[in-house]
Amino acid sequence: MSIEPFSIEVPESVLTDLRRRLEMTRWPDEIEGSGWDYGMNLAYLRELVAYWLDSFDWRAQEQLLNSFPQFKAEVDGMGLHFIHAKGQGPDPLPLIISHGWPGSFFEMYKIIGPLTDPANHGGDPQDSFDVIVPSLPGYGFSDRPDMRGVDVKRVAELFMQLMTQELGYERFGAQGGDWGSAISLRLGEAYPDKLIGVHVNMLPVKLEPSEEEPSEDEQRWRKQLQQFQKDGGGYSHIQGTRPQTLAYGLNDSPAGLxxxxxxxxxxxxxxxxDIECVFSKDELLTNVMIYWVTQTINSSMRLYYENSHSDSVVGSRVEVPTGVAIFPREIMIPPQGLASQQYNIQRWATMGAGGHFAALEQPAALVHEIRAFFRQLRK
Structure with a gap:
């Protein structure tokens, strides 16, 4: 086995350089009263950078991250960083949880304890999991791919090898949102004999041509997608076509990143x-720091390019049991009827609050749904 313990230890010189760059930030102008209409609000970013300089304690956050058991494994030539937290119950179920962009493995820090040790978090020890949270290739402390083609299918292959060959699990569950949902569903599509079940908090659904009149739910969903592409989808198009050009600025300027x-x-x-009614400044900056100290913004964005230049979307119906938690402020919420044509949905839960970053926004609700879905699949 190629697994080695891993600890985050950012050199002090990296933090000194970061401070210098933050102090030298050259701020752009802004139209008065425009708020967030044009993108990142200037006043809030100034406030965040001031906090970054004067109050944010990376060493404390580093200590928090290092409180989780971390490892790095060489998997088919790719170094994968991951948390591997063992379950504290009679028969823990292995569960790989995959993050997306612009998140990181840090997104899961609130749900690892309740999933691994439910008895100490108001739950039933029968619901315990062995939790594996990798950093995607090109993200955080995993290696940056130095070749083309590392798309969702390839990431799923690597994660399958991590779970079976390196960690020795015969069967396991998968969970994720954003890219993590696509990776988890690909695991279910490609390796149905290995997957106990797949749970997602974002569900990609293909638009299939049809001669029939779309239902009201489908019409609503199509309008939602069109509106998102019009008002909020520019990042995806840029990262899917010219990530290298964007990377020069983001890799050089921490404020820009x-x-x-x-x-x-x-x-x-x-x-x-009100962003801080959901995330603290420390949480926002810890996530940004993971990109900054590893210089992985470019390699993370390349996942968009690789997928837009491949057939990496889930192709056939996923027959593995699938659970879906629908958070009301998710980017896309497909109709259940249409989703059921493409996935073997065994549980569909409409949540009361939360958005795209479910593990950070509504950790207790997400944990409840993960437990409930996999409870019916345990043997």
């Missing part, structure tokens, strides 16, 4: 236009 990432946390969360 924070602006690019944090604006998405506000836009895609159930924060009612």
């Amino acid at each position: 924070a602006g690019w990432i944090v604006e998405k946390f506000r836009a895609w969360s159930d924060c009612h236009n």
Whole structure:
């Protein structure tokens, strides 16, 4: 086995350089009263950078991250970083949880304890999981791919090898949102004999041509998608076509990187236009720091390019039992009827609050749904 313990230890020189760059930020102008209409709000980013300089304690956040058991494994030539937290119950179920962009493995820090040790978090020890949370290739402390073609299908292959060959699990569950949902569903499509079930908090559904008149739910969903592409989908098109051009600015300017990432946390969360009613500054900056200290913004964005230049979407109906938690402020919410044509949906739960970053926004609700879905699949 190639698994080695891993600890995050960012050199002090990286933090010194970061401070210098933050202090030298050259701020753009802004139309007075425009708020967030044009993107990242200038006043809030100034406030966030001031906090970053004067109050944010990376070493404390580093200690928090290192409180989770982390490892790195060489998997088919790719170094994968991951948390591997063992379940504290009679028969823990292995569960790989995959994040997306612009998130990181840090997104899961609130749900790992309740999933691994339910008895100490108001739950039933029978619901315990062995939780594996990898950093996607090109994200965080995983290696940056140095070749073309590392798309969702390839990531799923690597994660399958991690779970079976490196960690020795014969069968397991998968969970995710954003890219993590696509990866989890691909695992279910490609390896149905290995997957106990797949649970997602974002469900990609293909638009199939049809001669029939779309239902009201489908018409609503199509309008939702069109509106998102018109008002909020520019990042995806840029990252899917010219990520390298964008990377020069984001890899050089920490304020620019924070602006690019944090604006998405506000836009895609159930924060009612008040980002800090959902995320603390420490949480926002810890996530940004994972991109900054590893210099992975470019390699993370390349996943969009690789997928837009491949057939990496789930192709055939996924027959593995699938659970879906629908959070009201998710980017896209497909009709259940249409989704059921493409997935073997065994549980469909409509949540009361929350958005795209469910594990950070509504950890207790997400944990409840993961437990409930996999409870019916345990043997």
